[in-house]
Amino acid sequence: MQRIAVAPLAWLIIGAVSLGLAYFLVYPIHVLQILCFMVFAAAFNLLIGHAGVLSLGHAAFFGSGAYLAGILMKTESVTPELALLAATGATLVLGLLMGAIAIRRQGIYFAMITLALAQLVYFIAFQSPATGGDDGLQGIPRGAVLGRFSLESNGAIYLFVSAISLLSLWAIHRIGCSPFGSLLRAIRQNEDRAISLGYATRRYRLAAFVISAGFAGLAGGMKALVLQLASLTDISFFISGEVVLIVLLGGIGVFAGPLVGAALLIGFQLVFVSSPVPVPFVLGIVFVICVLAFPRGIVGEIVARLPAQSPSSNSPAGQQHERPNEGREHSW
Amino acid sequence: MVDLLGLPVTAVFGQLMIGLINGAFYALLALGLAVIFGLLHVINFAQGALYMLGALVAWLLLTEMGLGYWWALILSPLIVAAVGAAIERTVILPLYGRDPLYGLLLTLGVAMMIEYGVVWRYGSAGMPYGTPEALRGVVNLGFMILPLYRLWVMATSIVVCLVVWHMIERSSVGARLRAATEDPAMAQALGINVPALRTTAFAVGAGIAALAGVLAAPIYQVGPLMGQSLLITVFAVVVIGGMGSIRGAVIAGFSLGLIEGLMRLVYPEGTRMAVFLIMAVVLLTRPEKPIGRA
Numbered sequence: 001m002q003r004i005a006v007a008p009l010a011w012l013i014i015g016a017v018s019l020g021l022a023y024f025l026v027y028p029i030h031v032l033q034i035l036c037f038m039v040f041a042a043a044f045n046l047l048i049g050h051a052g053v054l055s056l057g058h059a060a061f062f063g064s065g066a067y068l069a070g071i072l073m074k075t076e077s078v079t080p081e082l083a084l085l086a087a088t089g090a091t092l093v094l095g096l097l098m099g100a101i102a103i104r105r106q107g108i109y110f111a112m113i114t115l116a117l118a119q120l121v122y123f124i125a126f127q128s129p130a131t132g133g134d135d136g137l138q139g140i141p142r143g144a145v146l147g148r149f150s151l152e153s154n155g156a157i158y159l160f161v162s163a164i165s166l167l168s169l170w171a172i173h174r175i176g177c178s179p180f181g182s183l184l185r186a187i188r189q190n191e192d193r194a195i196s197l198g199y200a201t202r203r204y205r206l207a208a209f210v211i212s213a214g215f216a217g218l219a220g221g222m223k224a225l226v227l228q229l230a231s232l233t234d235i236s237f238f239i240s241g242e243v244v245l246i247v248l249l250g251g252i253g254v255f256a257g258p259l260v261g262a263a264l265l266i267g268f269q270l271v272f273v274s275s276p277v278p279v280p281f282v283l284g285i286v287f288v289i290c291v292l293a294f295p296r297g298i299v300g301e302i303v304a305r306l307p308a309q310s311p312s313s314n315s316p317a318g319q320q321h322e323r324p325n326e327g328r329e330h331s332w
Numbered sequence: 333m334v335d336l337l338g339l340p341v342t343a344v345f346g347q348l349m350i351g352l353i354n355g356a357f358y359a360l361l362a363l364g365l366a367v368i369f370g371l372l373h374v375i376n377f378a379q380g381a382l383y384m385l386g387a388l389v390a391w392l393l394l395t396e397m398g399l400g401y402w403w404a405l406i407l408s409p410l411i412v413a414a415v416g417a418a419i420e421r422t423v424i425l426p427l428y429g430r431d432p433l434y435g436l437l438l439t440l441g442v443a444m445m446i447e448y449g450v451v452w453r454y455g456s457a458g459m460p461y462g463t464p465e466a467l468r469g470v471v472n473l474g475f476m477i478l479p480l481y482r483l484w485v486m487a488t489s490i491v492v493c494l495v496v497w498h499m500i501e502r503s504s505v506g507a508r509l510r511a512a513t514e515d516p517a518m519a520q521a522l523g524i525n526v527p528a529l530r531t532t533a534f535a536v537g538a539g540i541a542a543l544a545g546v547l548a549a550p551i552y553q554v555g556p557l558m559g560q561s562l563l564i565t566v567f568a569v570v571v572i573g574g575m576g577s578i579r580g581a582v583i584a585g586f587s588l589g590l591i592e593g594l595m596r597l598v599y600p601e602g603t604r605m606a607v608f609l610i611m612a613v614v615l616l617t618r619p620e621k622p623i624g625r626a
């Protein structure tokens with residue numbers, strides 16, 4: 001498949017510029033919400049697109065990150081960057097715990113375990129007094145970076161979250177392009193082969209899971225700062241399902257996929273928030289259409305139809321793909 | 333008054349009975365899931381939505397056509413089975429042969445469409461459904477007082493589970509269904525109508541869910557999202573019982589209901605978590621075995 005022949009740094013600049021424009025064209029808080037989900041979805045894509053691992057409980061990380069950041073900001077009067085750091089660190093640990101349990105199984109069983117463990121986390125959050133139960137954490141202060149630069153204004157929080165998001169997306173991209181990323185894809189395509197080459201495949205998949213969890217927690221923490229709210233929805237199955245849909249819609253395994261998916265889906269929800277049609281109803285329709293007609297996702301379909309520059313050895317151009325993760329090069 | 337676990341006996345048995353009733357619904361839904369997964373290798377995320385449809389159809393039959401509970405018990409499963417067959421023919425059929433995770437995602441989408449379609453049409457509050465005349469009142473078992481309707485639910489669910497199990501594991505129709513699962517090409521070559529059997533299997537799963545919905549209506553009332561909270565627990569039940577194993581699903585369903593009832597007496601905060609903890613433990617300690625056979 002054609003590699004997008006533009007240096008990542010250029011993309012960073014393009015991203016920064018577009019974000020700058022977006023600030024004036026679109027309601028900034030909405031842009032930030034979309035950004036948070038972009039990071040969340042990109043982290044999820046690292047897991048499913050590269051490692052080929054489907055997690056049905058990623059809301060546990062997103063929500064935990066949100067709650068942790070919120071709790072720290074409210075009760076300890078911590079600076080926002082430290083709160084985010086702590087949220088990320090804690091979700092890394094949570095990811096390690098959940099992943100260590102789940103990674104011993106594969107495929108559907110793995111997905112079911114993540115679902116169950118996420119439910120456990122949900123119930124713990126539900127019952128814990130620190131999370132405010134049904135009401136959630138409200139009025140989370142945004143604090144001041146390094147104690148000096150207040151994030152209360154739209155502009156300040158916009159700069160802060162945009163910077164962190166861009167850096168995170170860049171980092172995720174780099175991880176995908178790295179030898180580690182190649183190894184994940186190799187393990188996904190032929191695990192036995194990888195094992196025979198001496199790689200402890202389970203550990204690599206666990207590593208991918210943990211990294212994905214950490215970034216998801218960071219995204220959740222940022223969201224809590226942006227909206228100044230953390231609720232049970234953030235840690236519920238609805239969010240777990242939504243991130244799957246975002247990546248499916250945008251394109252599994254393609255870097256731009258989760259970005260496009262998040263922009264579309266979250267953007268749609270923000271625009272139609274007061275419509276009488278229940279959002280999940282539309283999401284359900286999108287889900288069904290995607291699975292049946294666009295399994296490669298929007299960006300995936302676009303990339304697949306580009307003229308192939310160098311046909312990869314394991315996927316003849318034009319072959320209909322049955323599995324979501326089989327035999328595809330990535331346009332990373 | 334005798335005391336058990338520091339509580340009056342009637343209270344203990346009362347909680348256990350509530351747990352068993354919940355277990356009956358777990359078992360019924362798990363049964364449907366196991367049938368569909370065992371025979372179609374599709375994880376039907378829409379099972380909860382079909383359960384809700386069963387209750388909804390019962391309510392509609394009552395309010396729109398004046399047809400009461402006993403009519404609903406027969407008609408609702410048939411109607412919802414037809415809906416299930418339609419779903420299978422249209423959206424599930426293209427997915428056979430692909431990664432089962434696709435089926436999971438698709439049925440999730442279908443579930444969302446059904447549940448929130450109902451929310452759109454009828455609002456998110458529930459609709460009441462009364463207990464049928466003949467089943468009101470209580471039964472005195474000596475050590476506890478049991479509402480007659482709950483006894484009815486228990487009896488019906490046990491009978492349904494036994495009948496379905498017998499049909500699939502022991503009858504010739506069931507044998508053909510199982511053959512179609514294990515080797516569709518061969519079964520088809522031998523003249524078995526595999527696509528029709530698949531549709532039937534899905535329809536049966538849907539019908540069982542709907543029956544559970546009708547049974548549930550007088551107890552839990554009819555709410556658009558009544559299946560949602562139930563479903564994730566039922567998934568855990570199916571996994572514990574062994575995915576695709578009908579006997580396992582049923583036994584696990586009743587057992588877990590009972591365990592939940594016990595938890596509510598001993599450690600109420602952990603009630604909802606119990607099932608998932610057990611599932612995690614079971615999954616980690618059980619050796620991985622091929623999907624399908626118990």
